[in-house]
Every structure is written in structure tokens, then in C-alpha cells.
Amino acid sequence: MNFPILSSLILLPLLGALFIFFSKSKSNTNLTSKYLALFVSFSNFILSLYLWYLFDPSTSEFQFLEEQSWIKGFVNYKVGIDGISILFIILTTFITPLCVVSVNNTIKNRLKDFLVAILVMESLMIGVFCSLDLVVFYLFFEGGLIPMFLIIGIWGGERRVYSAFKFFLYTLLGSVLMLVAIISIYWVTGTTDVTYLYSLGIDEKYQYLLWLAFFSSFAVKTPMWPVHTWLPDAHVEAPTAGSVLLAAILLKMAGYGFIRFSIGLFPIASEYFIPLIYILSLVAIIYTSYVALMQEDMKKLIAYSSVAHMGFVTLGIFTFTQQGLEGSIYQMISHGLVSAALFLSVGVIYDRMHTRLISNYGGLVSIMPKYSIVLMVFTLGAIGLPGTSGFVGEFLILIGTFQKSFLVAAIASIGVILSAAYMLWLYKRVIFGAIQKNEIRKMDDLNKSEIFVLSSLVFPIILFGFYPEPLLSTTEVSIENLIDMYKSNLKPNLIKN
């Protein structure tokens, strides 16, 4: 057996977390823990790039497979990746070190524990994206809740307890149903191995309920309308690094889940529920855009815009077209970068002014010119201007959607007008105008670590806007295969159990 690169990716942050956790707690070790966390997460990023280098994009087979018997005859620890999952892993390993760097200013107490939570989170997220067994997936998927719950509950703002519980309540509700569904899949088919289930197929009569059970979990995590109200609260209360992880990675688990499990395992039900998904996605796009327009809190505004952007993702996935699916993955990666960047940017001025209210700012451009430039790039990314990564995803999704329905594509495109309105208005109120408050004059422009963090996000947002080929060619074959599999499964020659 070759070097178990996927398990290493999963375990490395966990080991780092253990090491930090058990190191003696002294005030001066905070810095060492930070460097250690940075070292671990950065090594993981390099390792994941190496994985990408080794990855063969010309096949849709799962690669780097590892299998270990865990509970005999029931659960195997099985991991492997294809073109759909690899980009999410790289996104995770890329965002985590940036979070570690950014904690500098935000986290004042129990920094060590915070770093542990971030690293554990990274492990679990990578686990989600490469597990090929339903039970293992479930464990990673739900495990991710715990560090996030702690991050919000311990290091959050004033209403952190309310937000943490809301977050927990919502996500748990969906997950319980998914657990029941996984158990019933085992009853029906006798296995929880995803690749085996792909070839086996699941009887049509079970698909609808199972699909709904998975859907209830994924819909909450996406989040889709109307189960989205936990997100703005969670974001507002979470510390910057928490918001970043939440927006950039946690939300992507659901989109990934839809592609890997809902379409892969329940194609007939997926086809059947298209209208439901389209309606909820359109409502998410239009409704939350309007809500975002009127927000007074920057983080809430970005949180609502996330819901709208994820509406595009769910729309694209359920077009079952090459453009729609590739666009959705692209949109998720892009949103991961852009939303992370926006939350980090809000964090930058929050650290200085300790307020997130838009009305407390104004005129920053003359005080913080560098900040204004990077924020402009991120704003444009969120608007989806051509030349930023946001455009490619949105455009491909809409092209895919159009092949299904003119009307749906037309309504979704209205979201493009609204996003320009709320993002530019936000930018204007924060950055332009005359300076209203004296405190603003005392603000410093970006320091070195902030420049490092933000510019490492500017770079990929622009690069992948002009040259998306590296990402698109990675996903292409796997998506083609997924669509073929989906189409052949729609035909009635299912293997009955």
C-alpha cells in the first residue's frame, strides 16, 4: 500500500491540536502554539497541493483509496477522492492557515483552546470531503458541529449562547433524520460503502423518503430558505476566524453532500424533487438579496448574501448539466474565497472600532487606502463581475439553468442586479463619503499580517476569474461521469434488492 496521503491530511491537524492541547499552559506559550498551529496547517496545505499534483484529472475513478475495517461487517473506514472532492480539500487547507494568522488581534483569552478548535475543525472537514462510507461521512459531518458550537459559544459576542443554541438546534434536527436514513440504507442494502452503493443502486420506492431525510440535513447546512435564520445570528456572534470557517468551508459540506449523495444515490428522487429545489433556490436568491439590502450590520449583510450565493449553488447542482454542476462547484470554491475575504475584512475594521454597524463608518478611503483597494476586489467578487472568480461560477450555473428553464434562469438573474445594489451600497457607506466620526481618523491602515492574509485571497479571486482552467479541468471528468451515471440510473433497469 502506498503512502496514506488522505489519512495524513486528516490526522496531521488533529495531531497538531493534541500537541497544542497538552502543552503546558503559560502566557508565553500562546505565541508558540500559534506558530505551531500555523506550521501544521501550512504543512497540510502544502501536502494538499502535492495531492493535487499527484491527482489524475483524466479519470473519474476514486483515487488514493484507503480502506480499513472498523466495525466488522458494518463500517469500513474508507476514504478516497475524485475531481469533485479534491478542490474542497484544498479550499479547507488553504483557508485554515489564513484563519490561524488572523487570530492575532481577535482572540484575547484562551487562544490555545481556540487554535485547538480550529485544527480539529480542519481535520473533520477534510474527513467530510474524502469519506466514502456513509457512517464515516456522518461522523465527520456532525463532528464538525462541535468545534463550531464551541467557537461561537465561548469566543462569541454578547448573544453568543442564543446563537450557538440556534445553530445547534437547527443543524441537529436535520442530522438526526440523516442518521435514520443512513441506518435504513444499511437495512435495505446491507452496506454503507458509497462506491458499492453507486453500483448497486437503491430501489425507487425508498428513494423519496431517503432523499428527503438527506435533504433536511443538507438544506439546513447550505442553508436554504426557510431554514437559513441561524446563519446571520451565528455569523454575527462568531469571532472572525469562526465566521470565516463557517462561511468558507462549513456551508460547502452541504453542497458537496447534495452532489455526492443526493444525486449519486437517489437519482430518481433528485429528478422528482427538482421543482422543490428550484423554488427554494429562487426564493433564497431573491428574498435574501432584498433582506441583505436593508441590513445595518455588516456581518449580517454578508451572511444574507451568502444565503443568496448558495441559492445559486443548489440551483446549479439540480440542473444536472455539465455547466450547472461545474459552475456550482466553482461557485462554492469562489464563495469560499470571497466570503472568507469579506468576513476577514469586516474583522479588520471591527478590531479597530469594535462595531459592525455600517452607519458607524464612512470615509475610510482616505484613512485606509490599502484596505479600500482589497475590499473593492472582494466586493466585485461578491457581485460576480467578469474577471473575478465569482463570475465564472454564476455564469456557468445560469447557462446550465437556462437549458432547463428560461423562467428560472431569468428570475435567478435578477439576483445579479440585486447583489450589485447591496454590495456597492455597503461599500459606499463604509468606504466613501466624508468622515463622520473622529475615531475613524485614528484608525491604522492594514498591518503586515493583514496584508498577507488579504492579499493571499485577492490573488486567487482574480487569477481564477481570468483563468479558471485549472479548477474546471480538475472537476470536468468526474462531473461527466456523475451525469452519465445519473442519466443511466433514471432508466427503469434498476437492480432490485
Place this chain on the structure above:
Amino acid sequence: MEFEYLIIFLPLIGSIISGFFGKILGSRNSEILTSLFVSISTIISFIIFYKVFNEDYTNNLDIVTWISSGTFNVNWSIKIDALSSVMLVVVTLVSSIVHIYSIGYMSHDPHKQRFMSYLSLFTFSMLMLVTSDNFLQLFFGWEGVGLCSYFLIGFWFKKESANAAAIKAFVVNRVGDFGFALGIFLIFYLFGTVNYNEVFELVPLTLDKYFSFLGLNINAIDLICILLFIGAMGKSAQLFLHTWLPDAMEGPTPVSALIHAATMVTAGVFLVVRCSPIYEYSPFVLNVITIIGMSTAFFAATVALAQDDIKKIIAYSTCSQLGYMFFAAGVGAYNVAMFHLFTHAFFKALLFLGSGSVIHSFKDEQNIKLMGGVWKKLPYTWILMIIGTLALTGFPFLSGFYSKDAIIEFAYLRGNTTGYFAAGIGIFTALLTSIYSWRLIFKTFHGNYNNKKLNISDMHESPMVMIIPLIILAIGAIFCGFLFKDLFIGIESSNSFWKNSIFFLEPLSRNHPPLWFILITPILVILSIPVAYYIFIKNTKITNDIVNGNLPLYNFLKNKWYFDELYEYLFVNPSKKIGLYFWKKIDLRFIDRFGPDGVSSLIKSISLLAVKFQNGFIYHYAFIMLLGFSALLTFLILK
């Protein structure tokens, strides 16, 4: 290394250097560098233009793949043909002139590097737009110029009105882009490609495809044409989507000349002309374009009559002239539309830059009622503005004469009702154009000096770095109509020059309208000069009487037909209300109340109920145990 790369990427390089290293370079070096790069671009553009009409040169370079997903493939590209070579010349020439002029105009501004960087970035985006060989790169340039326009309108970021105008421009344009994007989706859906040549080849084979939308059956080609035209209306400020253009005058004047007169706003016209192989198959949409075009021409001219802001008058004039270009395209005279675009770039940029010179001299005063009588103080500006005005109004043998009259003639020759109607409106609008233009000249330069803040002796002419660019434009405004009329709109032009770049389903009419018809417009235009002088300078009582006698009409025009108020009422305020309603009522009052908060309060009340049983009295527990035990017993017995 192909020449074409230099044209497009030099402005980009200039922009990056000036934007990121401007502090190190210093403002003067940044100005020189960006101007130099754009000027080199201009020279190469002229060489290419010369090669195109002299040697039939064409080229189509693929730079690199942009997006490739399944059957959707798009490259970054540079396409050179007659149409794009004309646009190259217009864009780079006006851009380089504006770059140089800005050195003088922005001399007191602390952010010169940023300004030059935006100008160059704009030039790059515009060049990407015109040299694209597919709809997606066109869209990239389209959004890119929109973005630069946003930056430049809001350049004076401390002004609240400038910020509002910038956002308005972007968002209104997005409404147009919404149509444009849907058009691109439909093109890909129908033809499986977004490459011009491939699409245009397939159009004649796809004429009888229908598309049902909300129960209506629409011809697919018609639908594409309408959707693309909605995009064009946004960018070219046509009626209903025009409201952003006058507000865009908040930006520095060189920006107005470059973006909001000569180049960006003509992108919509360019789009329609570029898509002539599609539009030719949709007579219905061509009629729509004619009607929208002439309505805009008329509407904007009437509004311009009642404005007092020098830049707003010229802005409405631009809007009106763009209307002319559209109705030229609508009657199938695409080459005439391009010709008017070409000549308009010169005289309108001249007028804007001239007005900039006036504003500069009046220390940022823009109201023409507070000017007057300064023609001796600003002699060059005065003469140059008069040349621009003559060219705009279509005074015989200046450039506007050849292009605008040709539009009216071709509308007449179209021979259908819309054509005659458009020709009539065209003539009347030409008269209005002449009146408001001369009003501007007379109020600004003649009559009494009306400015109380500045002493007339302090007035002085702008520096040479601003005047020389104007002279170049004036030369163009005088001669380019005469020089290029055969090339652009001559009888053989479609074969000898335009070739494949413009498609005519049926060759344009070679007839001439009757002589009396040809003579109407020039006569009206010439006659209007003394009339305007009389009513605006000699006997202002007449104008006052007209205004006071028709106050409602005057206010209607002065307030731009109340479009802004209408949109505020129809779109802006409801959007805010909807947003608040969704947020406060549905999210908070409904979803949260019955969702998570409801669940948690339910659990709380249930547990409060359960707590009541644990009261510590042993006989309560015993009683409940007894109840349970008997229930179990009953169950077992009955079973």
C-alpha cells in the same frame, strides 16, 4: 509578437504601473507614462486601420482559453476586421487625447495617479470589448467599462451626490446586463456556441425556432435580438434606462468626454452593428430599435432645452445623438450608424472637453446662467466650442452634416411607416439640437457676465496642454465627415470596406431622396442660429414669456419628464420596503418565532410541566407508580 497585443495590453500595463507604483513614480511620471502608452496604442491602431482599408487586413488571434466546461468553450481573443478597426481608432484616439488633457485638467487634484490608472484601465476594457470574437469576452469588456465608469463617476468620493450617481450608473446598467446575459444564455442554448462567426453562420438555419415564455410563443431570433438590445439600451442610455447618464456628469469632465460621450456609451450601438447578421433576420426588433432610438433622440433633445447645467445639456445631447445612431441601425443602415458614432466621437468629445475648459476657468461653476460674456477672455475655447457645435448640429460640410443627414435620408429611404416617421422626428430633433446647442454657446460666452463670485478680469484661458488636444479634436470634427464619407457610407462601402463585418440582408437603397427633403435639415439648422441668438441674447423677454406661459411644460422638461421620481416611486422605495418586510416580518416574526425559538420555548414549557411532578411528596410518586402499574397490567391482560 503581433502588433495587436500591444494595442490592448499597453493601456493595461500603464494602468497597473500607475495604480500600484504611482507613489514611487510620482504623479508627473505616471501621467506621462500612461499617456505615452495609450498614444503608442493609438499609433498602432491607425496603422491597423490603414491596413484594413488598404490591404483588406483581418486577423483573429486566440490568446488563451478562458472558460471551458463541457461543450461551452470560450477563448480570450483579438478580432480585427473593419468594424473593430474603426472602434480601435475611435477608442484609442479619444483616450489618448483625454489622457493628455487630464494632465492639465486634474493638475490640482491630489489623486492624479489613481485617475490616470482608471482611465487606462477603462481603455483596456473598452478595447477588450471591441476586439472580442465572442459574446462572453464582449460581456467582460462591457462589465469592465461599467466598472471603470463607476470608479470614475465616483472619483470625488467625498461628494455624496457623486457616490450616489456612481451606484446608480452601475445598477441601472446591471438591469441592461440582465437582458444581455439572458441573450447570451439563449444564444448558447440555441447554437451551442457563443463565438460570433459560428453563431452568425447558424442564424439563417434557425429562423423558425419558437420559444415559449409565460404562455407566449416568441420567435427565438426575435427574443435574442430583444434581449441583446436591452443590454444595449442600458449601456447606451436609451429611453427608460437613460437615467444614469445625466447623473454620471458628477465625474470629472475628461471622464465625461471619454466614457460618457465618445466610447463606452456607444458600445450598445457597436453591439447592434456587430450583431447585424442576427438583427437582419428580425424586422420586428429592428422596428423596435427604430422607435426606441427616435423616442430617445426626441426626448433627450426636449430635456436638453430646459437644463442649465452645461454638462447636463451635453449629456442629454449625447443621449439624443445615441438615439440617432440606434434608429440608423434600426432602419438597417448599420454603416451610417457607425459613421455617426465615428464623427460624434470627435465633436462630442470636443464639446465636453471644451466645456471642461470653461468649467476650469470658472473655478468649477457649471450653471450657464452664471456665465456669459467671456468669449474674449476664452478665445480658443470659444472658437473650438463653436466648431463642435457646428459639427454637432449638422452645419453644412462639417462632420455631423454628413453623418446625421445620412441617417435621416436612410430613414426616409426605408420606405415604411416607421421610416418616414423616424425621418420626420429626426428632422425636428435636428432643429431642437441646434436650438439647445446654440443656447449653450450664447449663454456661456455671450450676453452679460453673470457670475458674482469671480471677477471677469480673473478669467483666463486654460493651459496649452488642454487646448492642443481640443485642436486635434476640432480638426477631426471639421474634416472627418468629408474625408471618410465614401469609405463609411459610400455606395460601394459595404463591399469595399465593411465586407463581412456588417451584414446586409438586402443591399441598402441606392436612391436619393428628393432634393427638397435633403435641403430641409441644413436650412433649419442654419436658420436656427440667428433665431437662437435673438431669443437667448437680444430679446430674452420672448424666452421668459414662453417659459412663464407654459410653466407646467417647462417644469416637465426641467425635471427630465419626472423619470427619476417615477423610478424612485416604482422601484427604489418598494425595494427597501420589501427588504424590511422580509427581514422583520418573515424572518424574525415568522420563521424564528415558530421555528427555533418556538421549539426551544416549547421544550421549556414541557419541562416546566414535567418539573411539577417532581414535588418530593412520596404519595404522589406512589400514585403515579400505581397508575403505571395498572396500565401495564391492563395492557397485558387485554393482550
